Amino acid sequence: MLSKRFILFVLPLLAGASLASAQVASAARKPQPAAGAVTTTVEDRANALTANMTPALGLTPAQVEKVRAINTNSVRNVEAARQRFRQDPGKLRGYIEDIGLARLEQLKDVLTPAQFTRYQRKREEKMGIPTSQGAQGTPPPGLGRPDSE
Template identity: 30%
Template sequence: MKKTFVILAALACATAAPSFAQTRMAPVGATKTPAERAERQTQALTKQLGLSPEQEPKVESILQAQMTDLQALNEKYPAGNRRGLGPELKASKAKYDEQLKAVLTPEQFAKLEQLRQERMQKMRDRRK
């Protein structure tokens, strides 16, 4: 009886372990649509910049268009071949920054720029 129990326990562990090993988490942001990412970012900007109820839908539509464009660029330039991506990213950022300037107050836009600079500095610090 004891021997049978040990064999069954070993068999259960042997068949269960591979099933746990094969489950993987999706990369962050990989499964979210541009609309979902834009909504999440709008919520964060609402807290950080104090967006008014009138500004929220405008900012969200701008961010959704930007996320859609970024997704298209990501598909256009696969991971192994990113040459030419830089100028297109800069043009995209300038386009959407102009749209955001039209919606945000000067104080909010300055705060947005400050938040971006802080995020870039954190990324540089992590790379060191």
């Protein structure tokens, strides 16, 4: 089940979940697209991801550049997979999952253990994955005991 949640997190993340930040960052460099048209480049999305991660994880300048390269490569690979497998969603999900796992391993090599733990915790919060404490508490809606209603 983790793989589905991972995909649900990574796909929007790499696809531009930080679109607002990307637009703010890119607004200084180029004019805004016409109303209703949303176009962001691979670099814009990678920069937005990196910009969000930098203060949240307290990245050093050296880490920022490494993380930006990892994010750029991952976003580029997701875009290539989207083009290649747009007619085969099953294969696309598999490739995106592989890209996400590779990104995670690369980030693990760049971040300190404390930063990586913080990154994982924030990632799990965004994905809605219950923590070990939460898993022992109240079940998600609809999954409670029938006699408790």
